[in-house]
Every structure is written in structure tokens, then in C-alpha cells.
Amino acid sequence: MLRYVTTNAGKVREARDYLDSEVSQLDFDYTEIQAPDLEPIAARGAREAYRHAGEPALVDDAGLFVDALDGFPGPYSAYAEETLGMERVGHLARDAADPARAEFRCVLAYCDGDAFDASPDPVDRADRAAAAATDDREEQDDALPVKLFSGVVRGRIVEPRGDGGFGYDPVFEHDGTTFAEMSAAEKNAVSHRGRALEQFAEWYATR
Numbered sequence: 001m002l003r004y005v006t007t008n009a010g011k012v013r014e015a016r017d018y019l020d021s022e023v024s025q026l027d028f029d030y031t032e033i034q035a036p037d038l039e040p041i042a043a044r045g046a047r048e049a050y051r052h053a054g055e056p057a058l059v060d061d062a063g064l065f066v067d068a069l070d071g072f073p074g075p076y077s078a079y080a081e082e083t084l085g086m087e088r089v090g091h092l093a094r095d096a097a098d099p100a101r102a103e104f105r106c107v108l109a110y111c112d113g114d115a116f117d118a119s120p121d122p123v124d125r126a127d128r129a130a131a132a133a134t135d136d137r138e139e140q141d142d143a144l145p146v147k148l149f150s151g152v153v154r155g156r157i158v159e160p161r162g163d164g165g166f167g168y169d170p171v172f173e174h175d176g177t178t179f180a181e182m183s184a185a186e187k188n189a190v191s192h193r194g195r196a197l198e199q200f201a202e203w204y205a206t207r
């Protein structure tokens, strides 16, 4: 059974469109390392979740990157939402630029313990073999292969509109409509998460 690892029910709702019945949510709060990019955060999370669950794990790390704020809040989007809140982050963005161009990014990291993605790079392989041979749990985790998928959607930050979706959806406008004004299907058709899930589902079905 594939476990979609997140504490966020909004993400699960969107993922169901791509993963149907073969997925169930694992409400597990994996360690989020600090990094400017989402990829290493998601990869580390997927390894930890797989070790925890003992089942194939798919981690979804996402964030809002505002151009005029040099990518802030980016990997810290959840923290900024909890502290400042979606509306104040929106104000910061619009104070910095008008229009306040931004993008949502999503990285999916899949780990099932199999070496499906054995690196062709012998140095990398040797590193993995060495890491797998140690007793150190964190080093062993680094040896687990992870497959990454990502999606991006461009838009602009506006005054909040709409009551659908979650997180920053009310302030993120794409083609004249905020994500909170769209149905889940409409959002999936253009969103960062939809793009990443589409790629994952295609790979997963044919792996």
C-alpha cells in the first residue's frame, strides 16, 4: 500500500485525483531539514517516512516563492503561514512589487527501499554502499534511493478571494482566478501539485 505522507488534508484531497484507491494518508510529521530548495527536504522526509512506515512512502513538500521577496517564504511557507498568516504574507508580497509575481512549487519524493534508481555514477554507488554498511541510522537513511518529481505554477499575489483550497490559495491568482476560486479539479489541471502528481502517477504505473 502506497502511503501519502502528510499532515495536510488539503494535499490529500488533491492527490486522490491521481492516486485513487491505491493510496492512503500517513499522518506522520517527518523531520523537515533546513535548505533553500525543496528537493533535499522532501528526499530526507521520504527516507524517514519509509523507515517509519515500512511501506512505500510518498512525501509532498511545497511552498510559495515570491519573486520580489527573493523567493520568500519558499521552504518556510508553512512556518510563515502559521506565524504571519496568509494575508500578511500577501501584503508583504504586494508591498514589494505590483504586480507581485510568484510561483508555487511542489516536490514529491518517493522511497520504497528498492534500488529502482541505482545511480550510474560509481562514486555515488560507492558512497551508498559505504553508508549502508555503517551502524549509523542517519547515514543508512542517506543510502536509500529516492525518486523525485516536481511541478511549478506561475501566478501573482492578490487580495484574498474565494473559499476553496487551503493555505495561500486565496491570494494566489493564476489566469485571473485565484486557486481558492477553483474546484479541486480545476486547480489540479494547472497546479504545481497536479503537475508533480501527474508525472509520479505515470512513472508509478509503468515502473
Ligand SMILES: O=c1nc[nH]c2c1ncn2[C@H]1C[C@H](O)[C@@H](COP(=O)(O)OP(=O)(O)OP(=O)(O)O)O1
Pocket (backbone or CB within 6 Å): 005, 006, 007, 008, 011, 028, 029, 060, 061, 062, 063, 064, 077, 078, 079, 081, 104, 165, 166, 167, 168, 169, 179, 191, 193
Ligand atoms: O497548493 C497549495 N495551495 C496553497 N498553499 C499551498 C499549496 N501548496 C503548498 N502550500 C503552502 C501551504 C503551507 O504553508 C506550505 C506547505 O508546507 P509543507 O511543509 O509542504 O506542508 P504542510 O506543513 O502543510 O504539511 P506536511 O509537511 O505535513 O505535508 O505551502
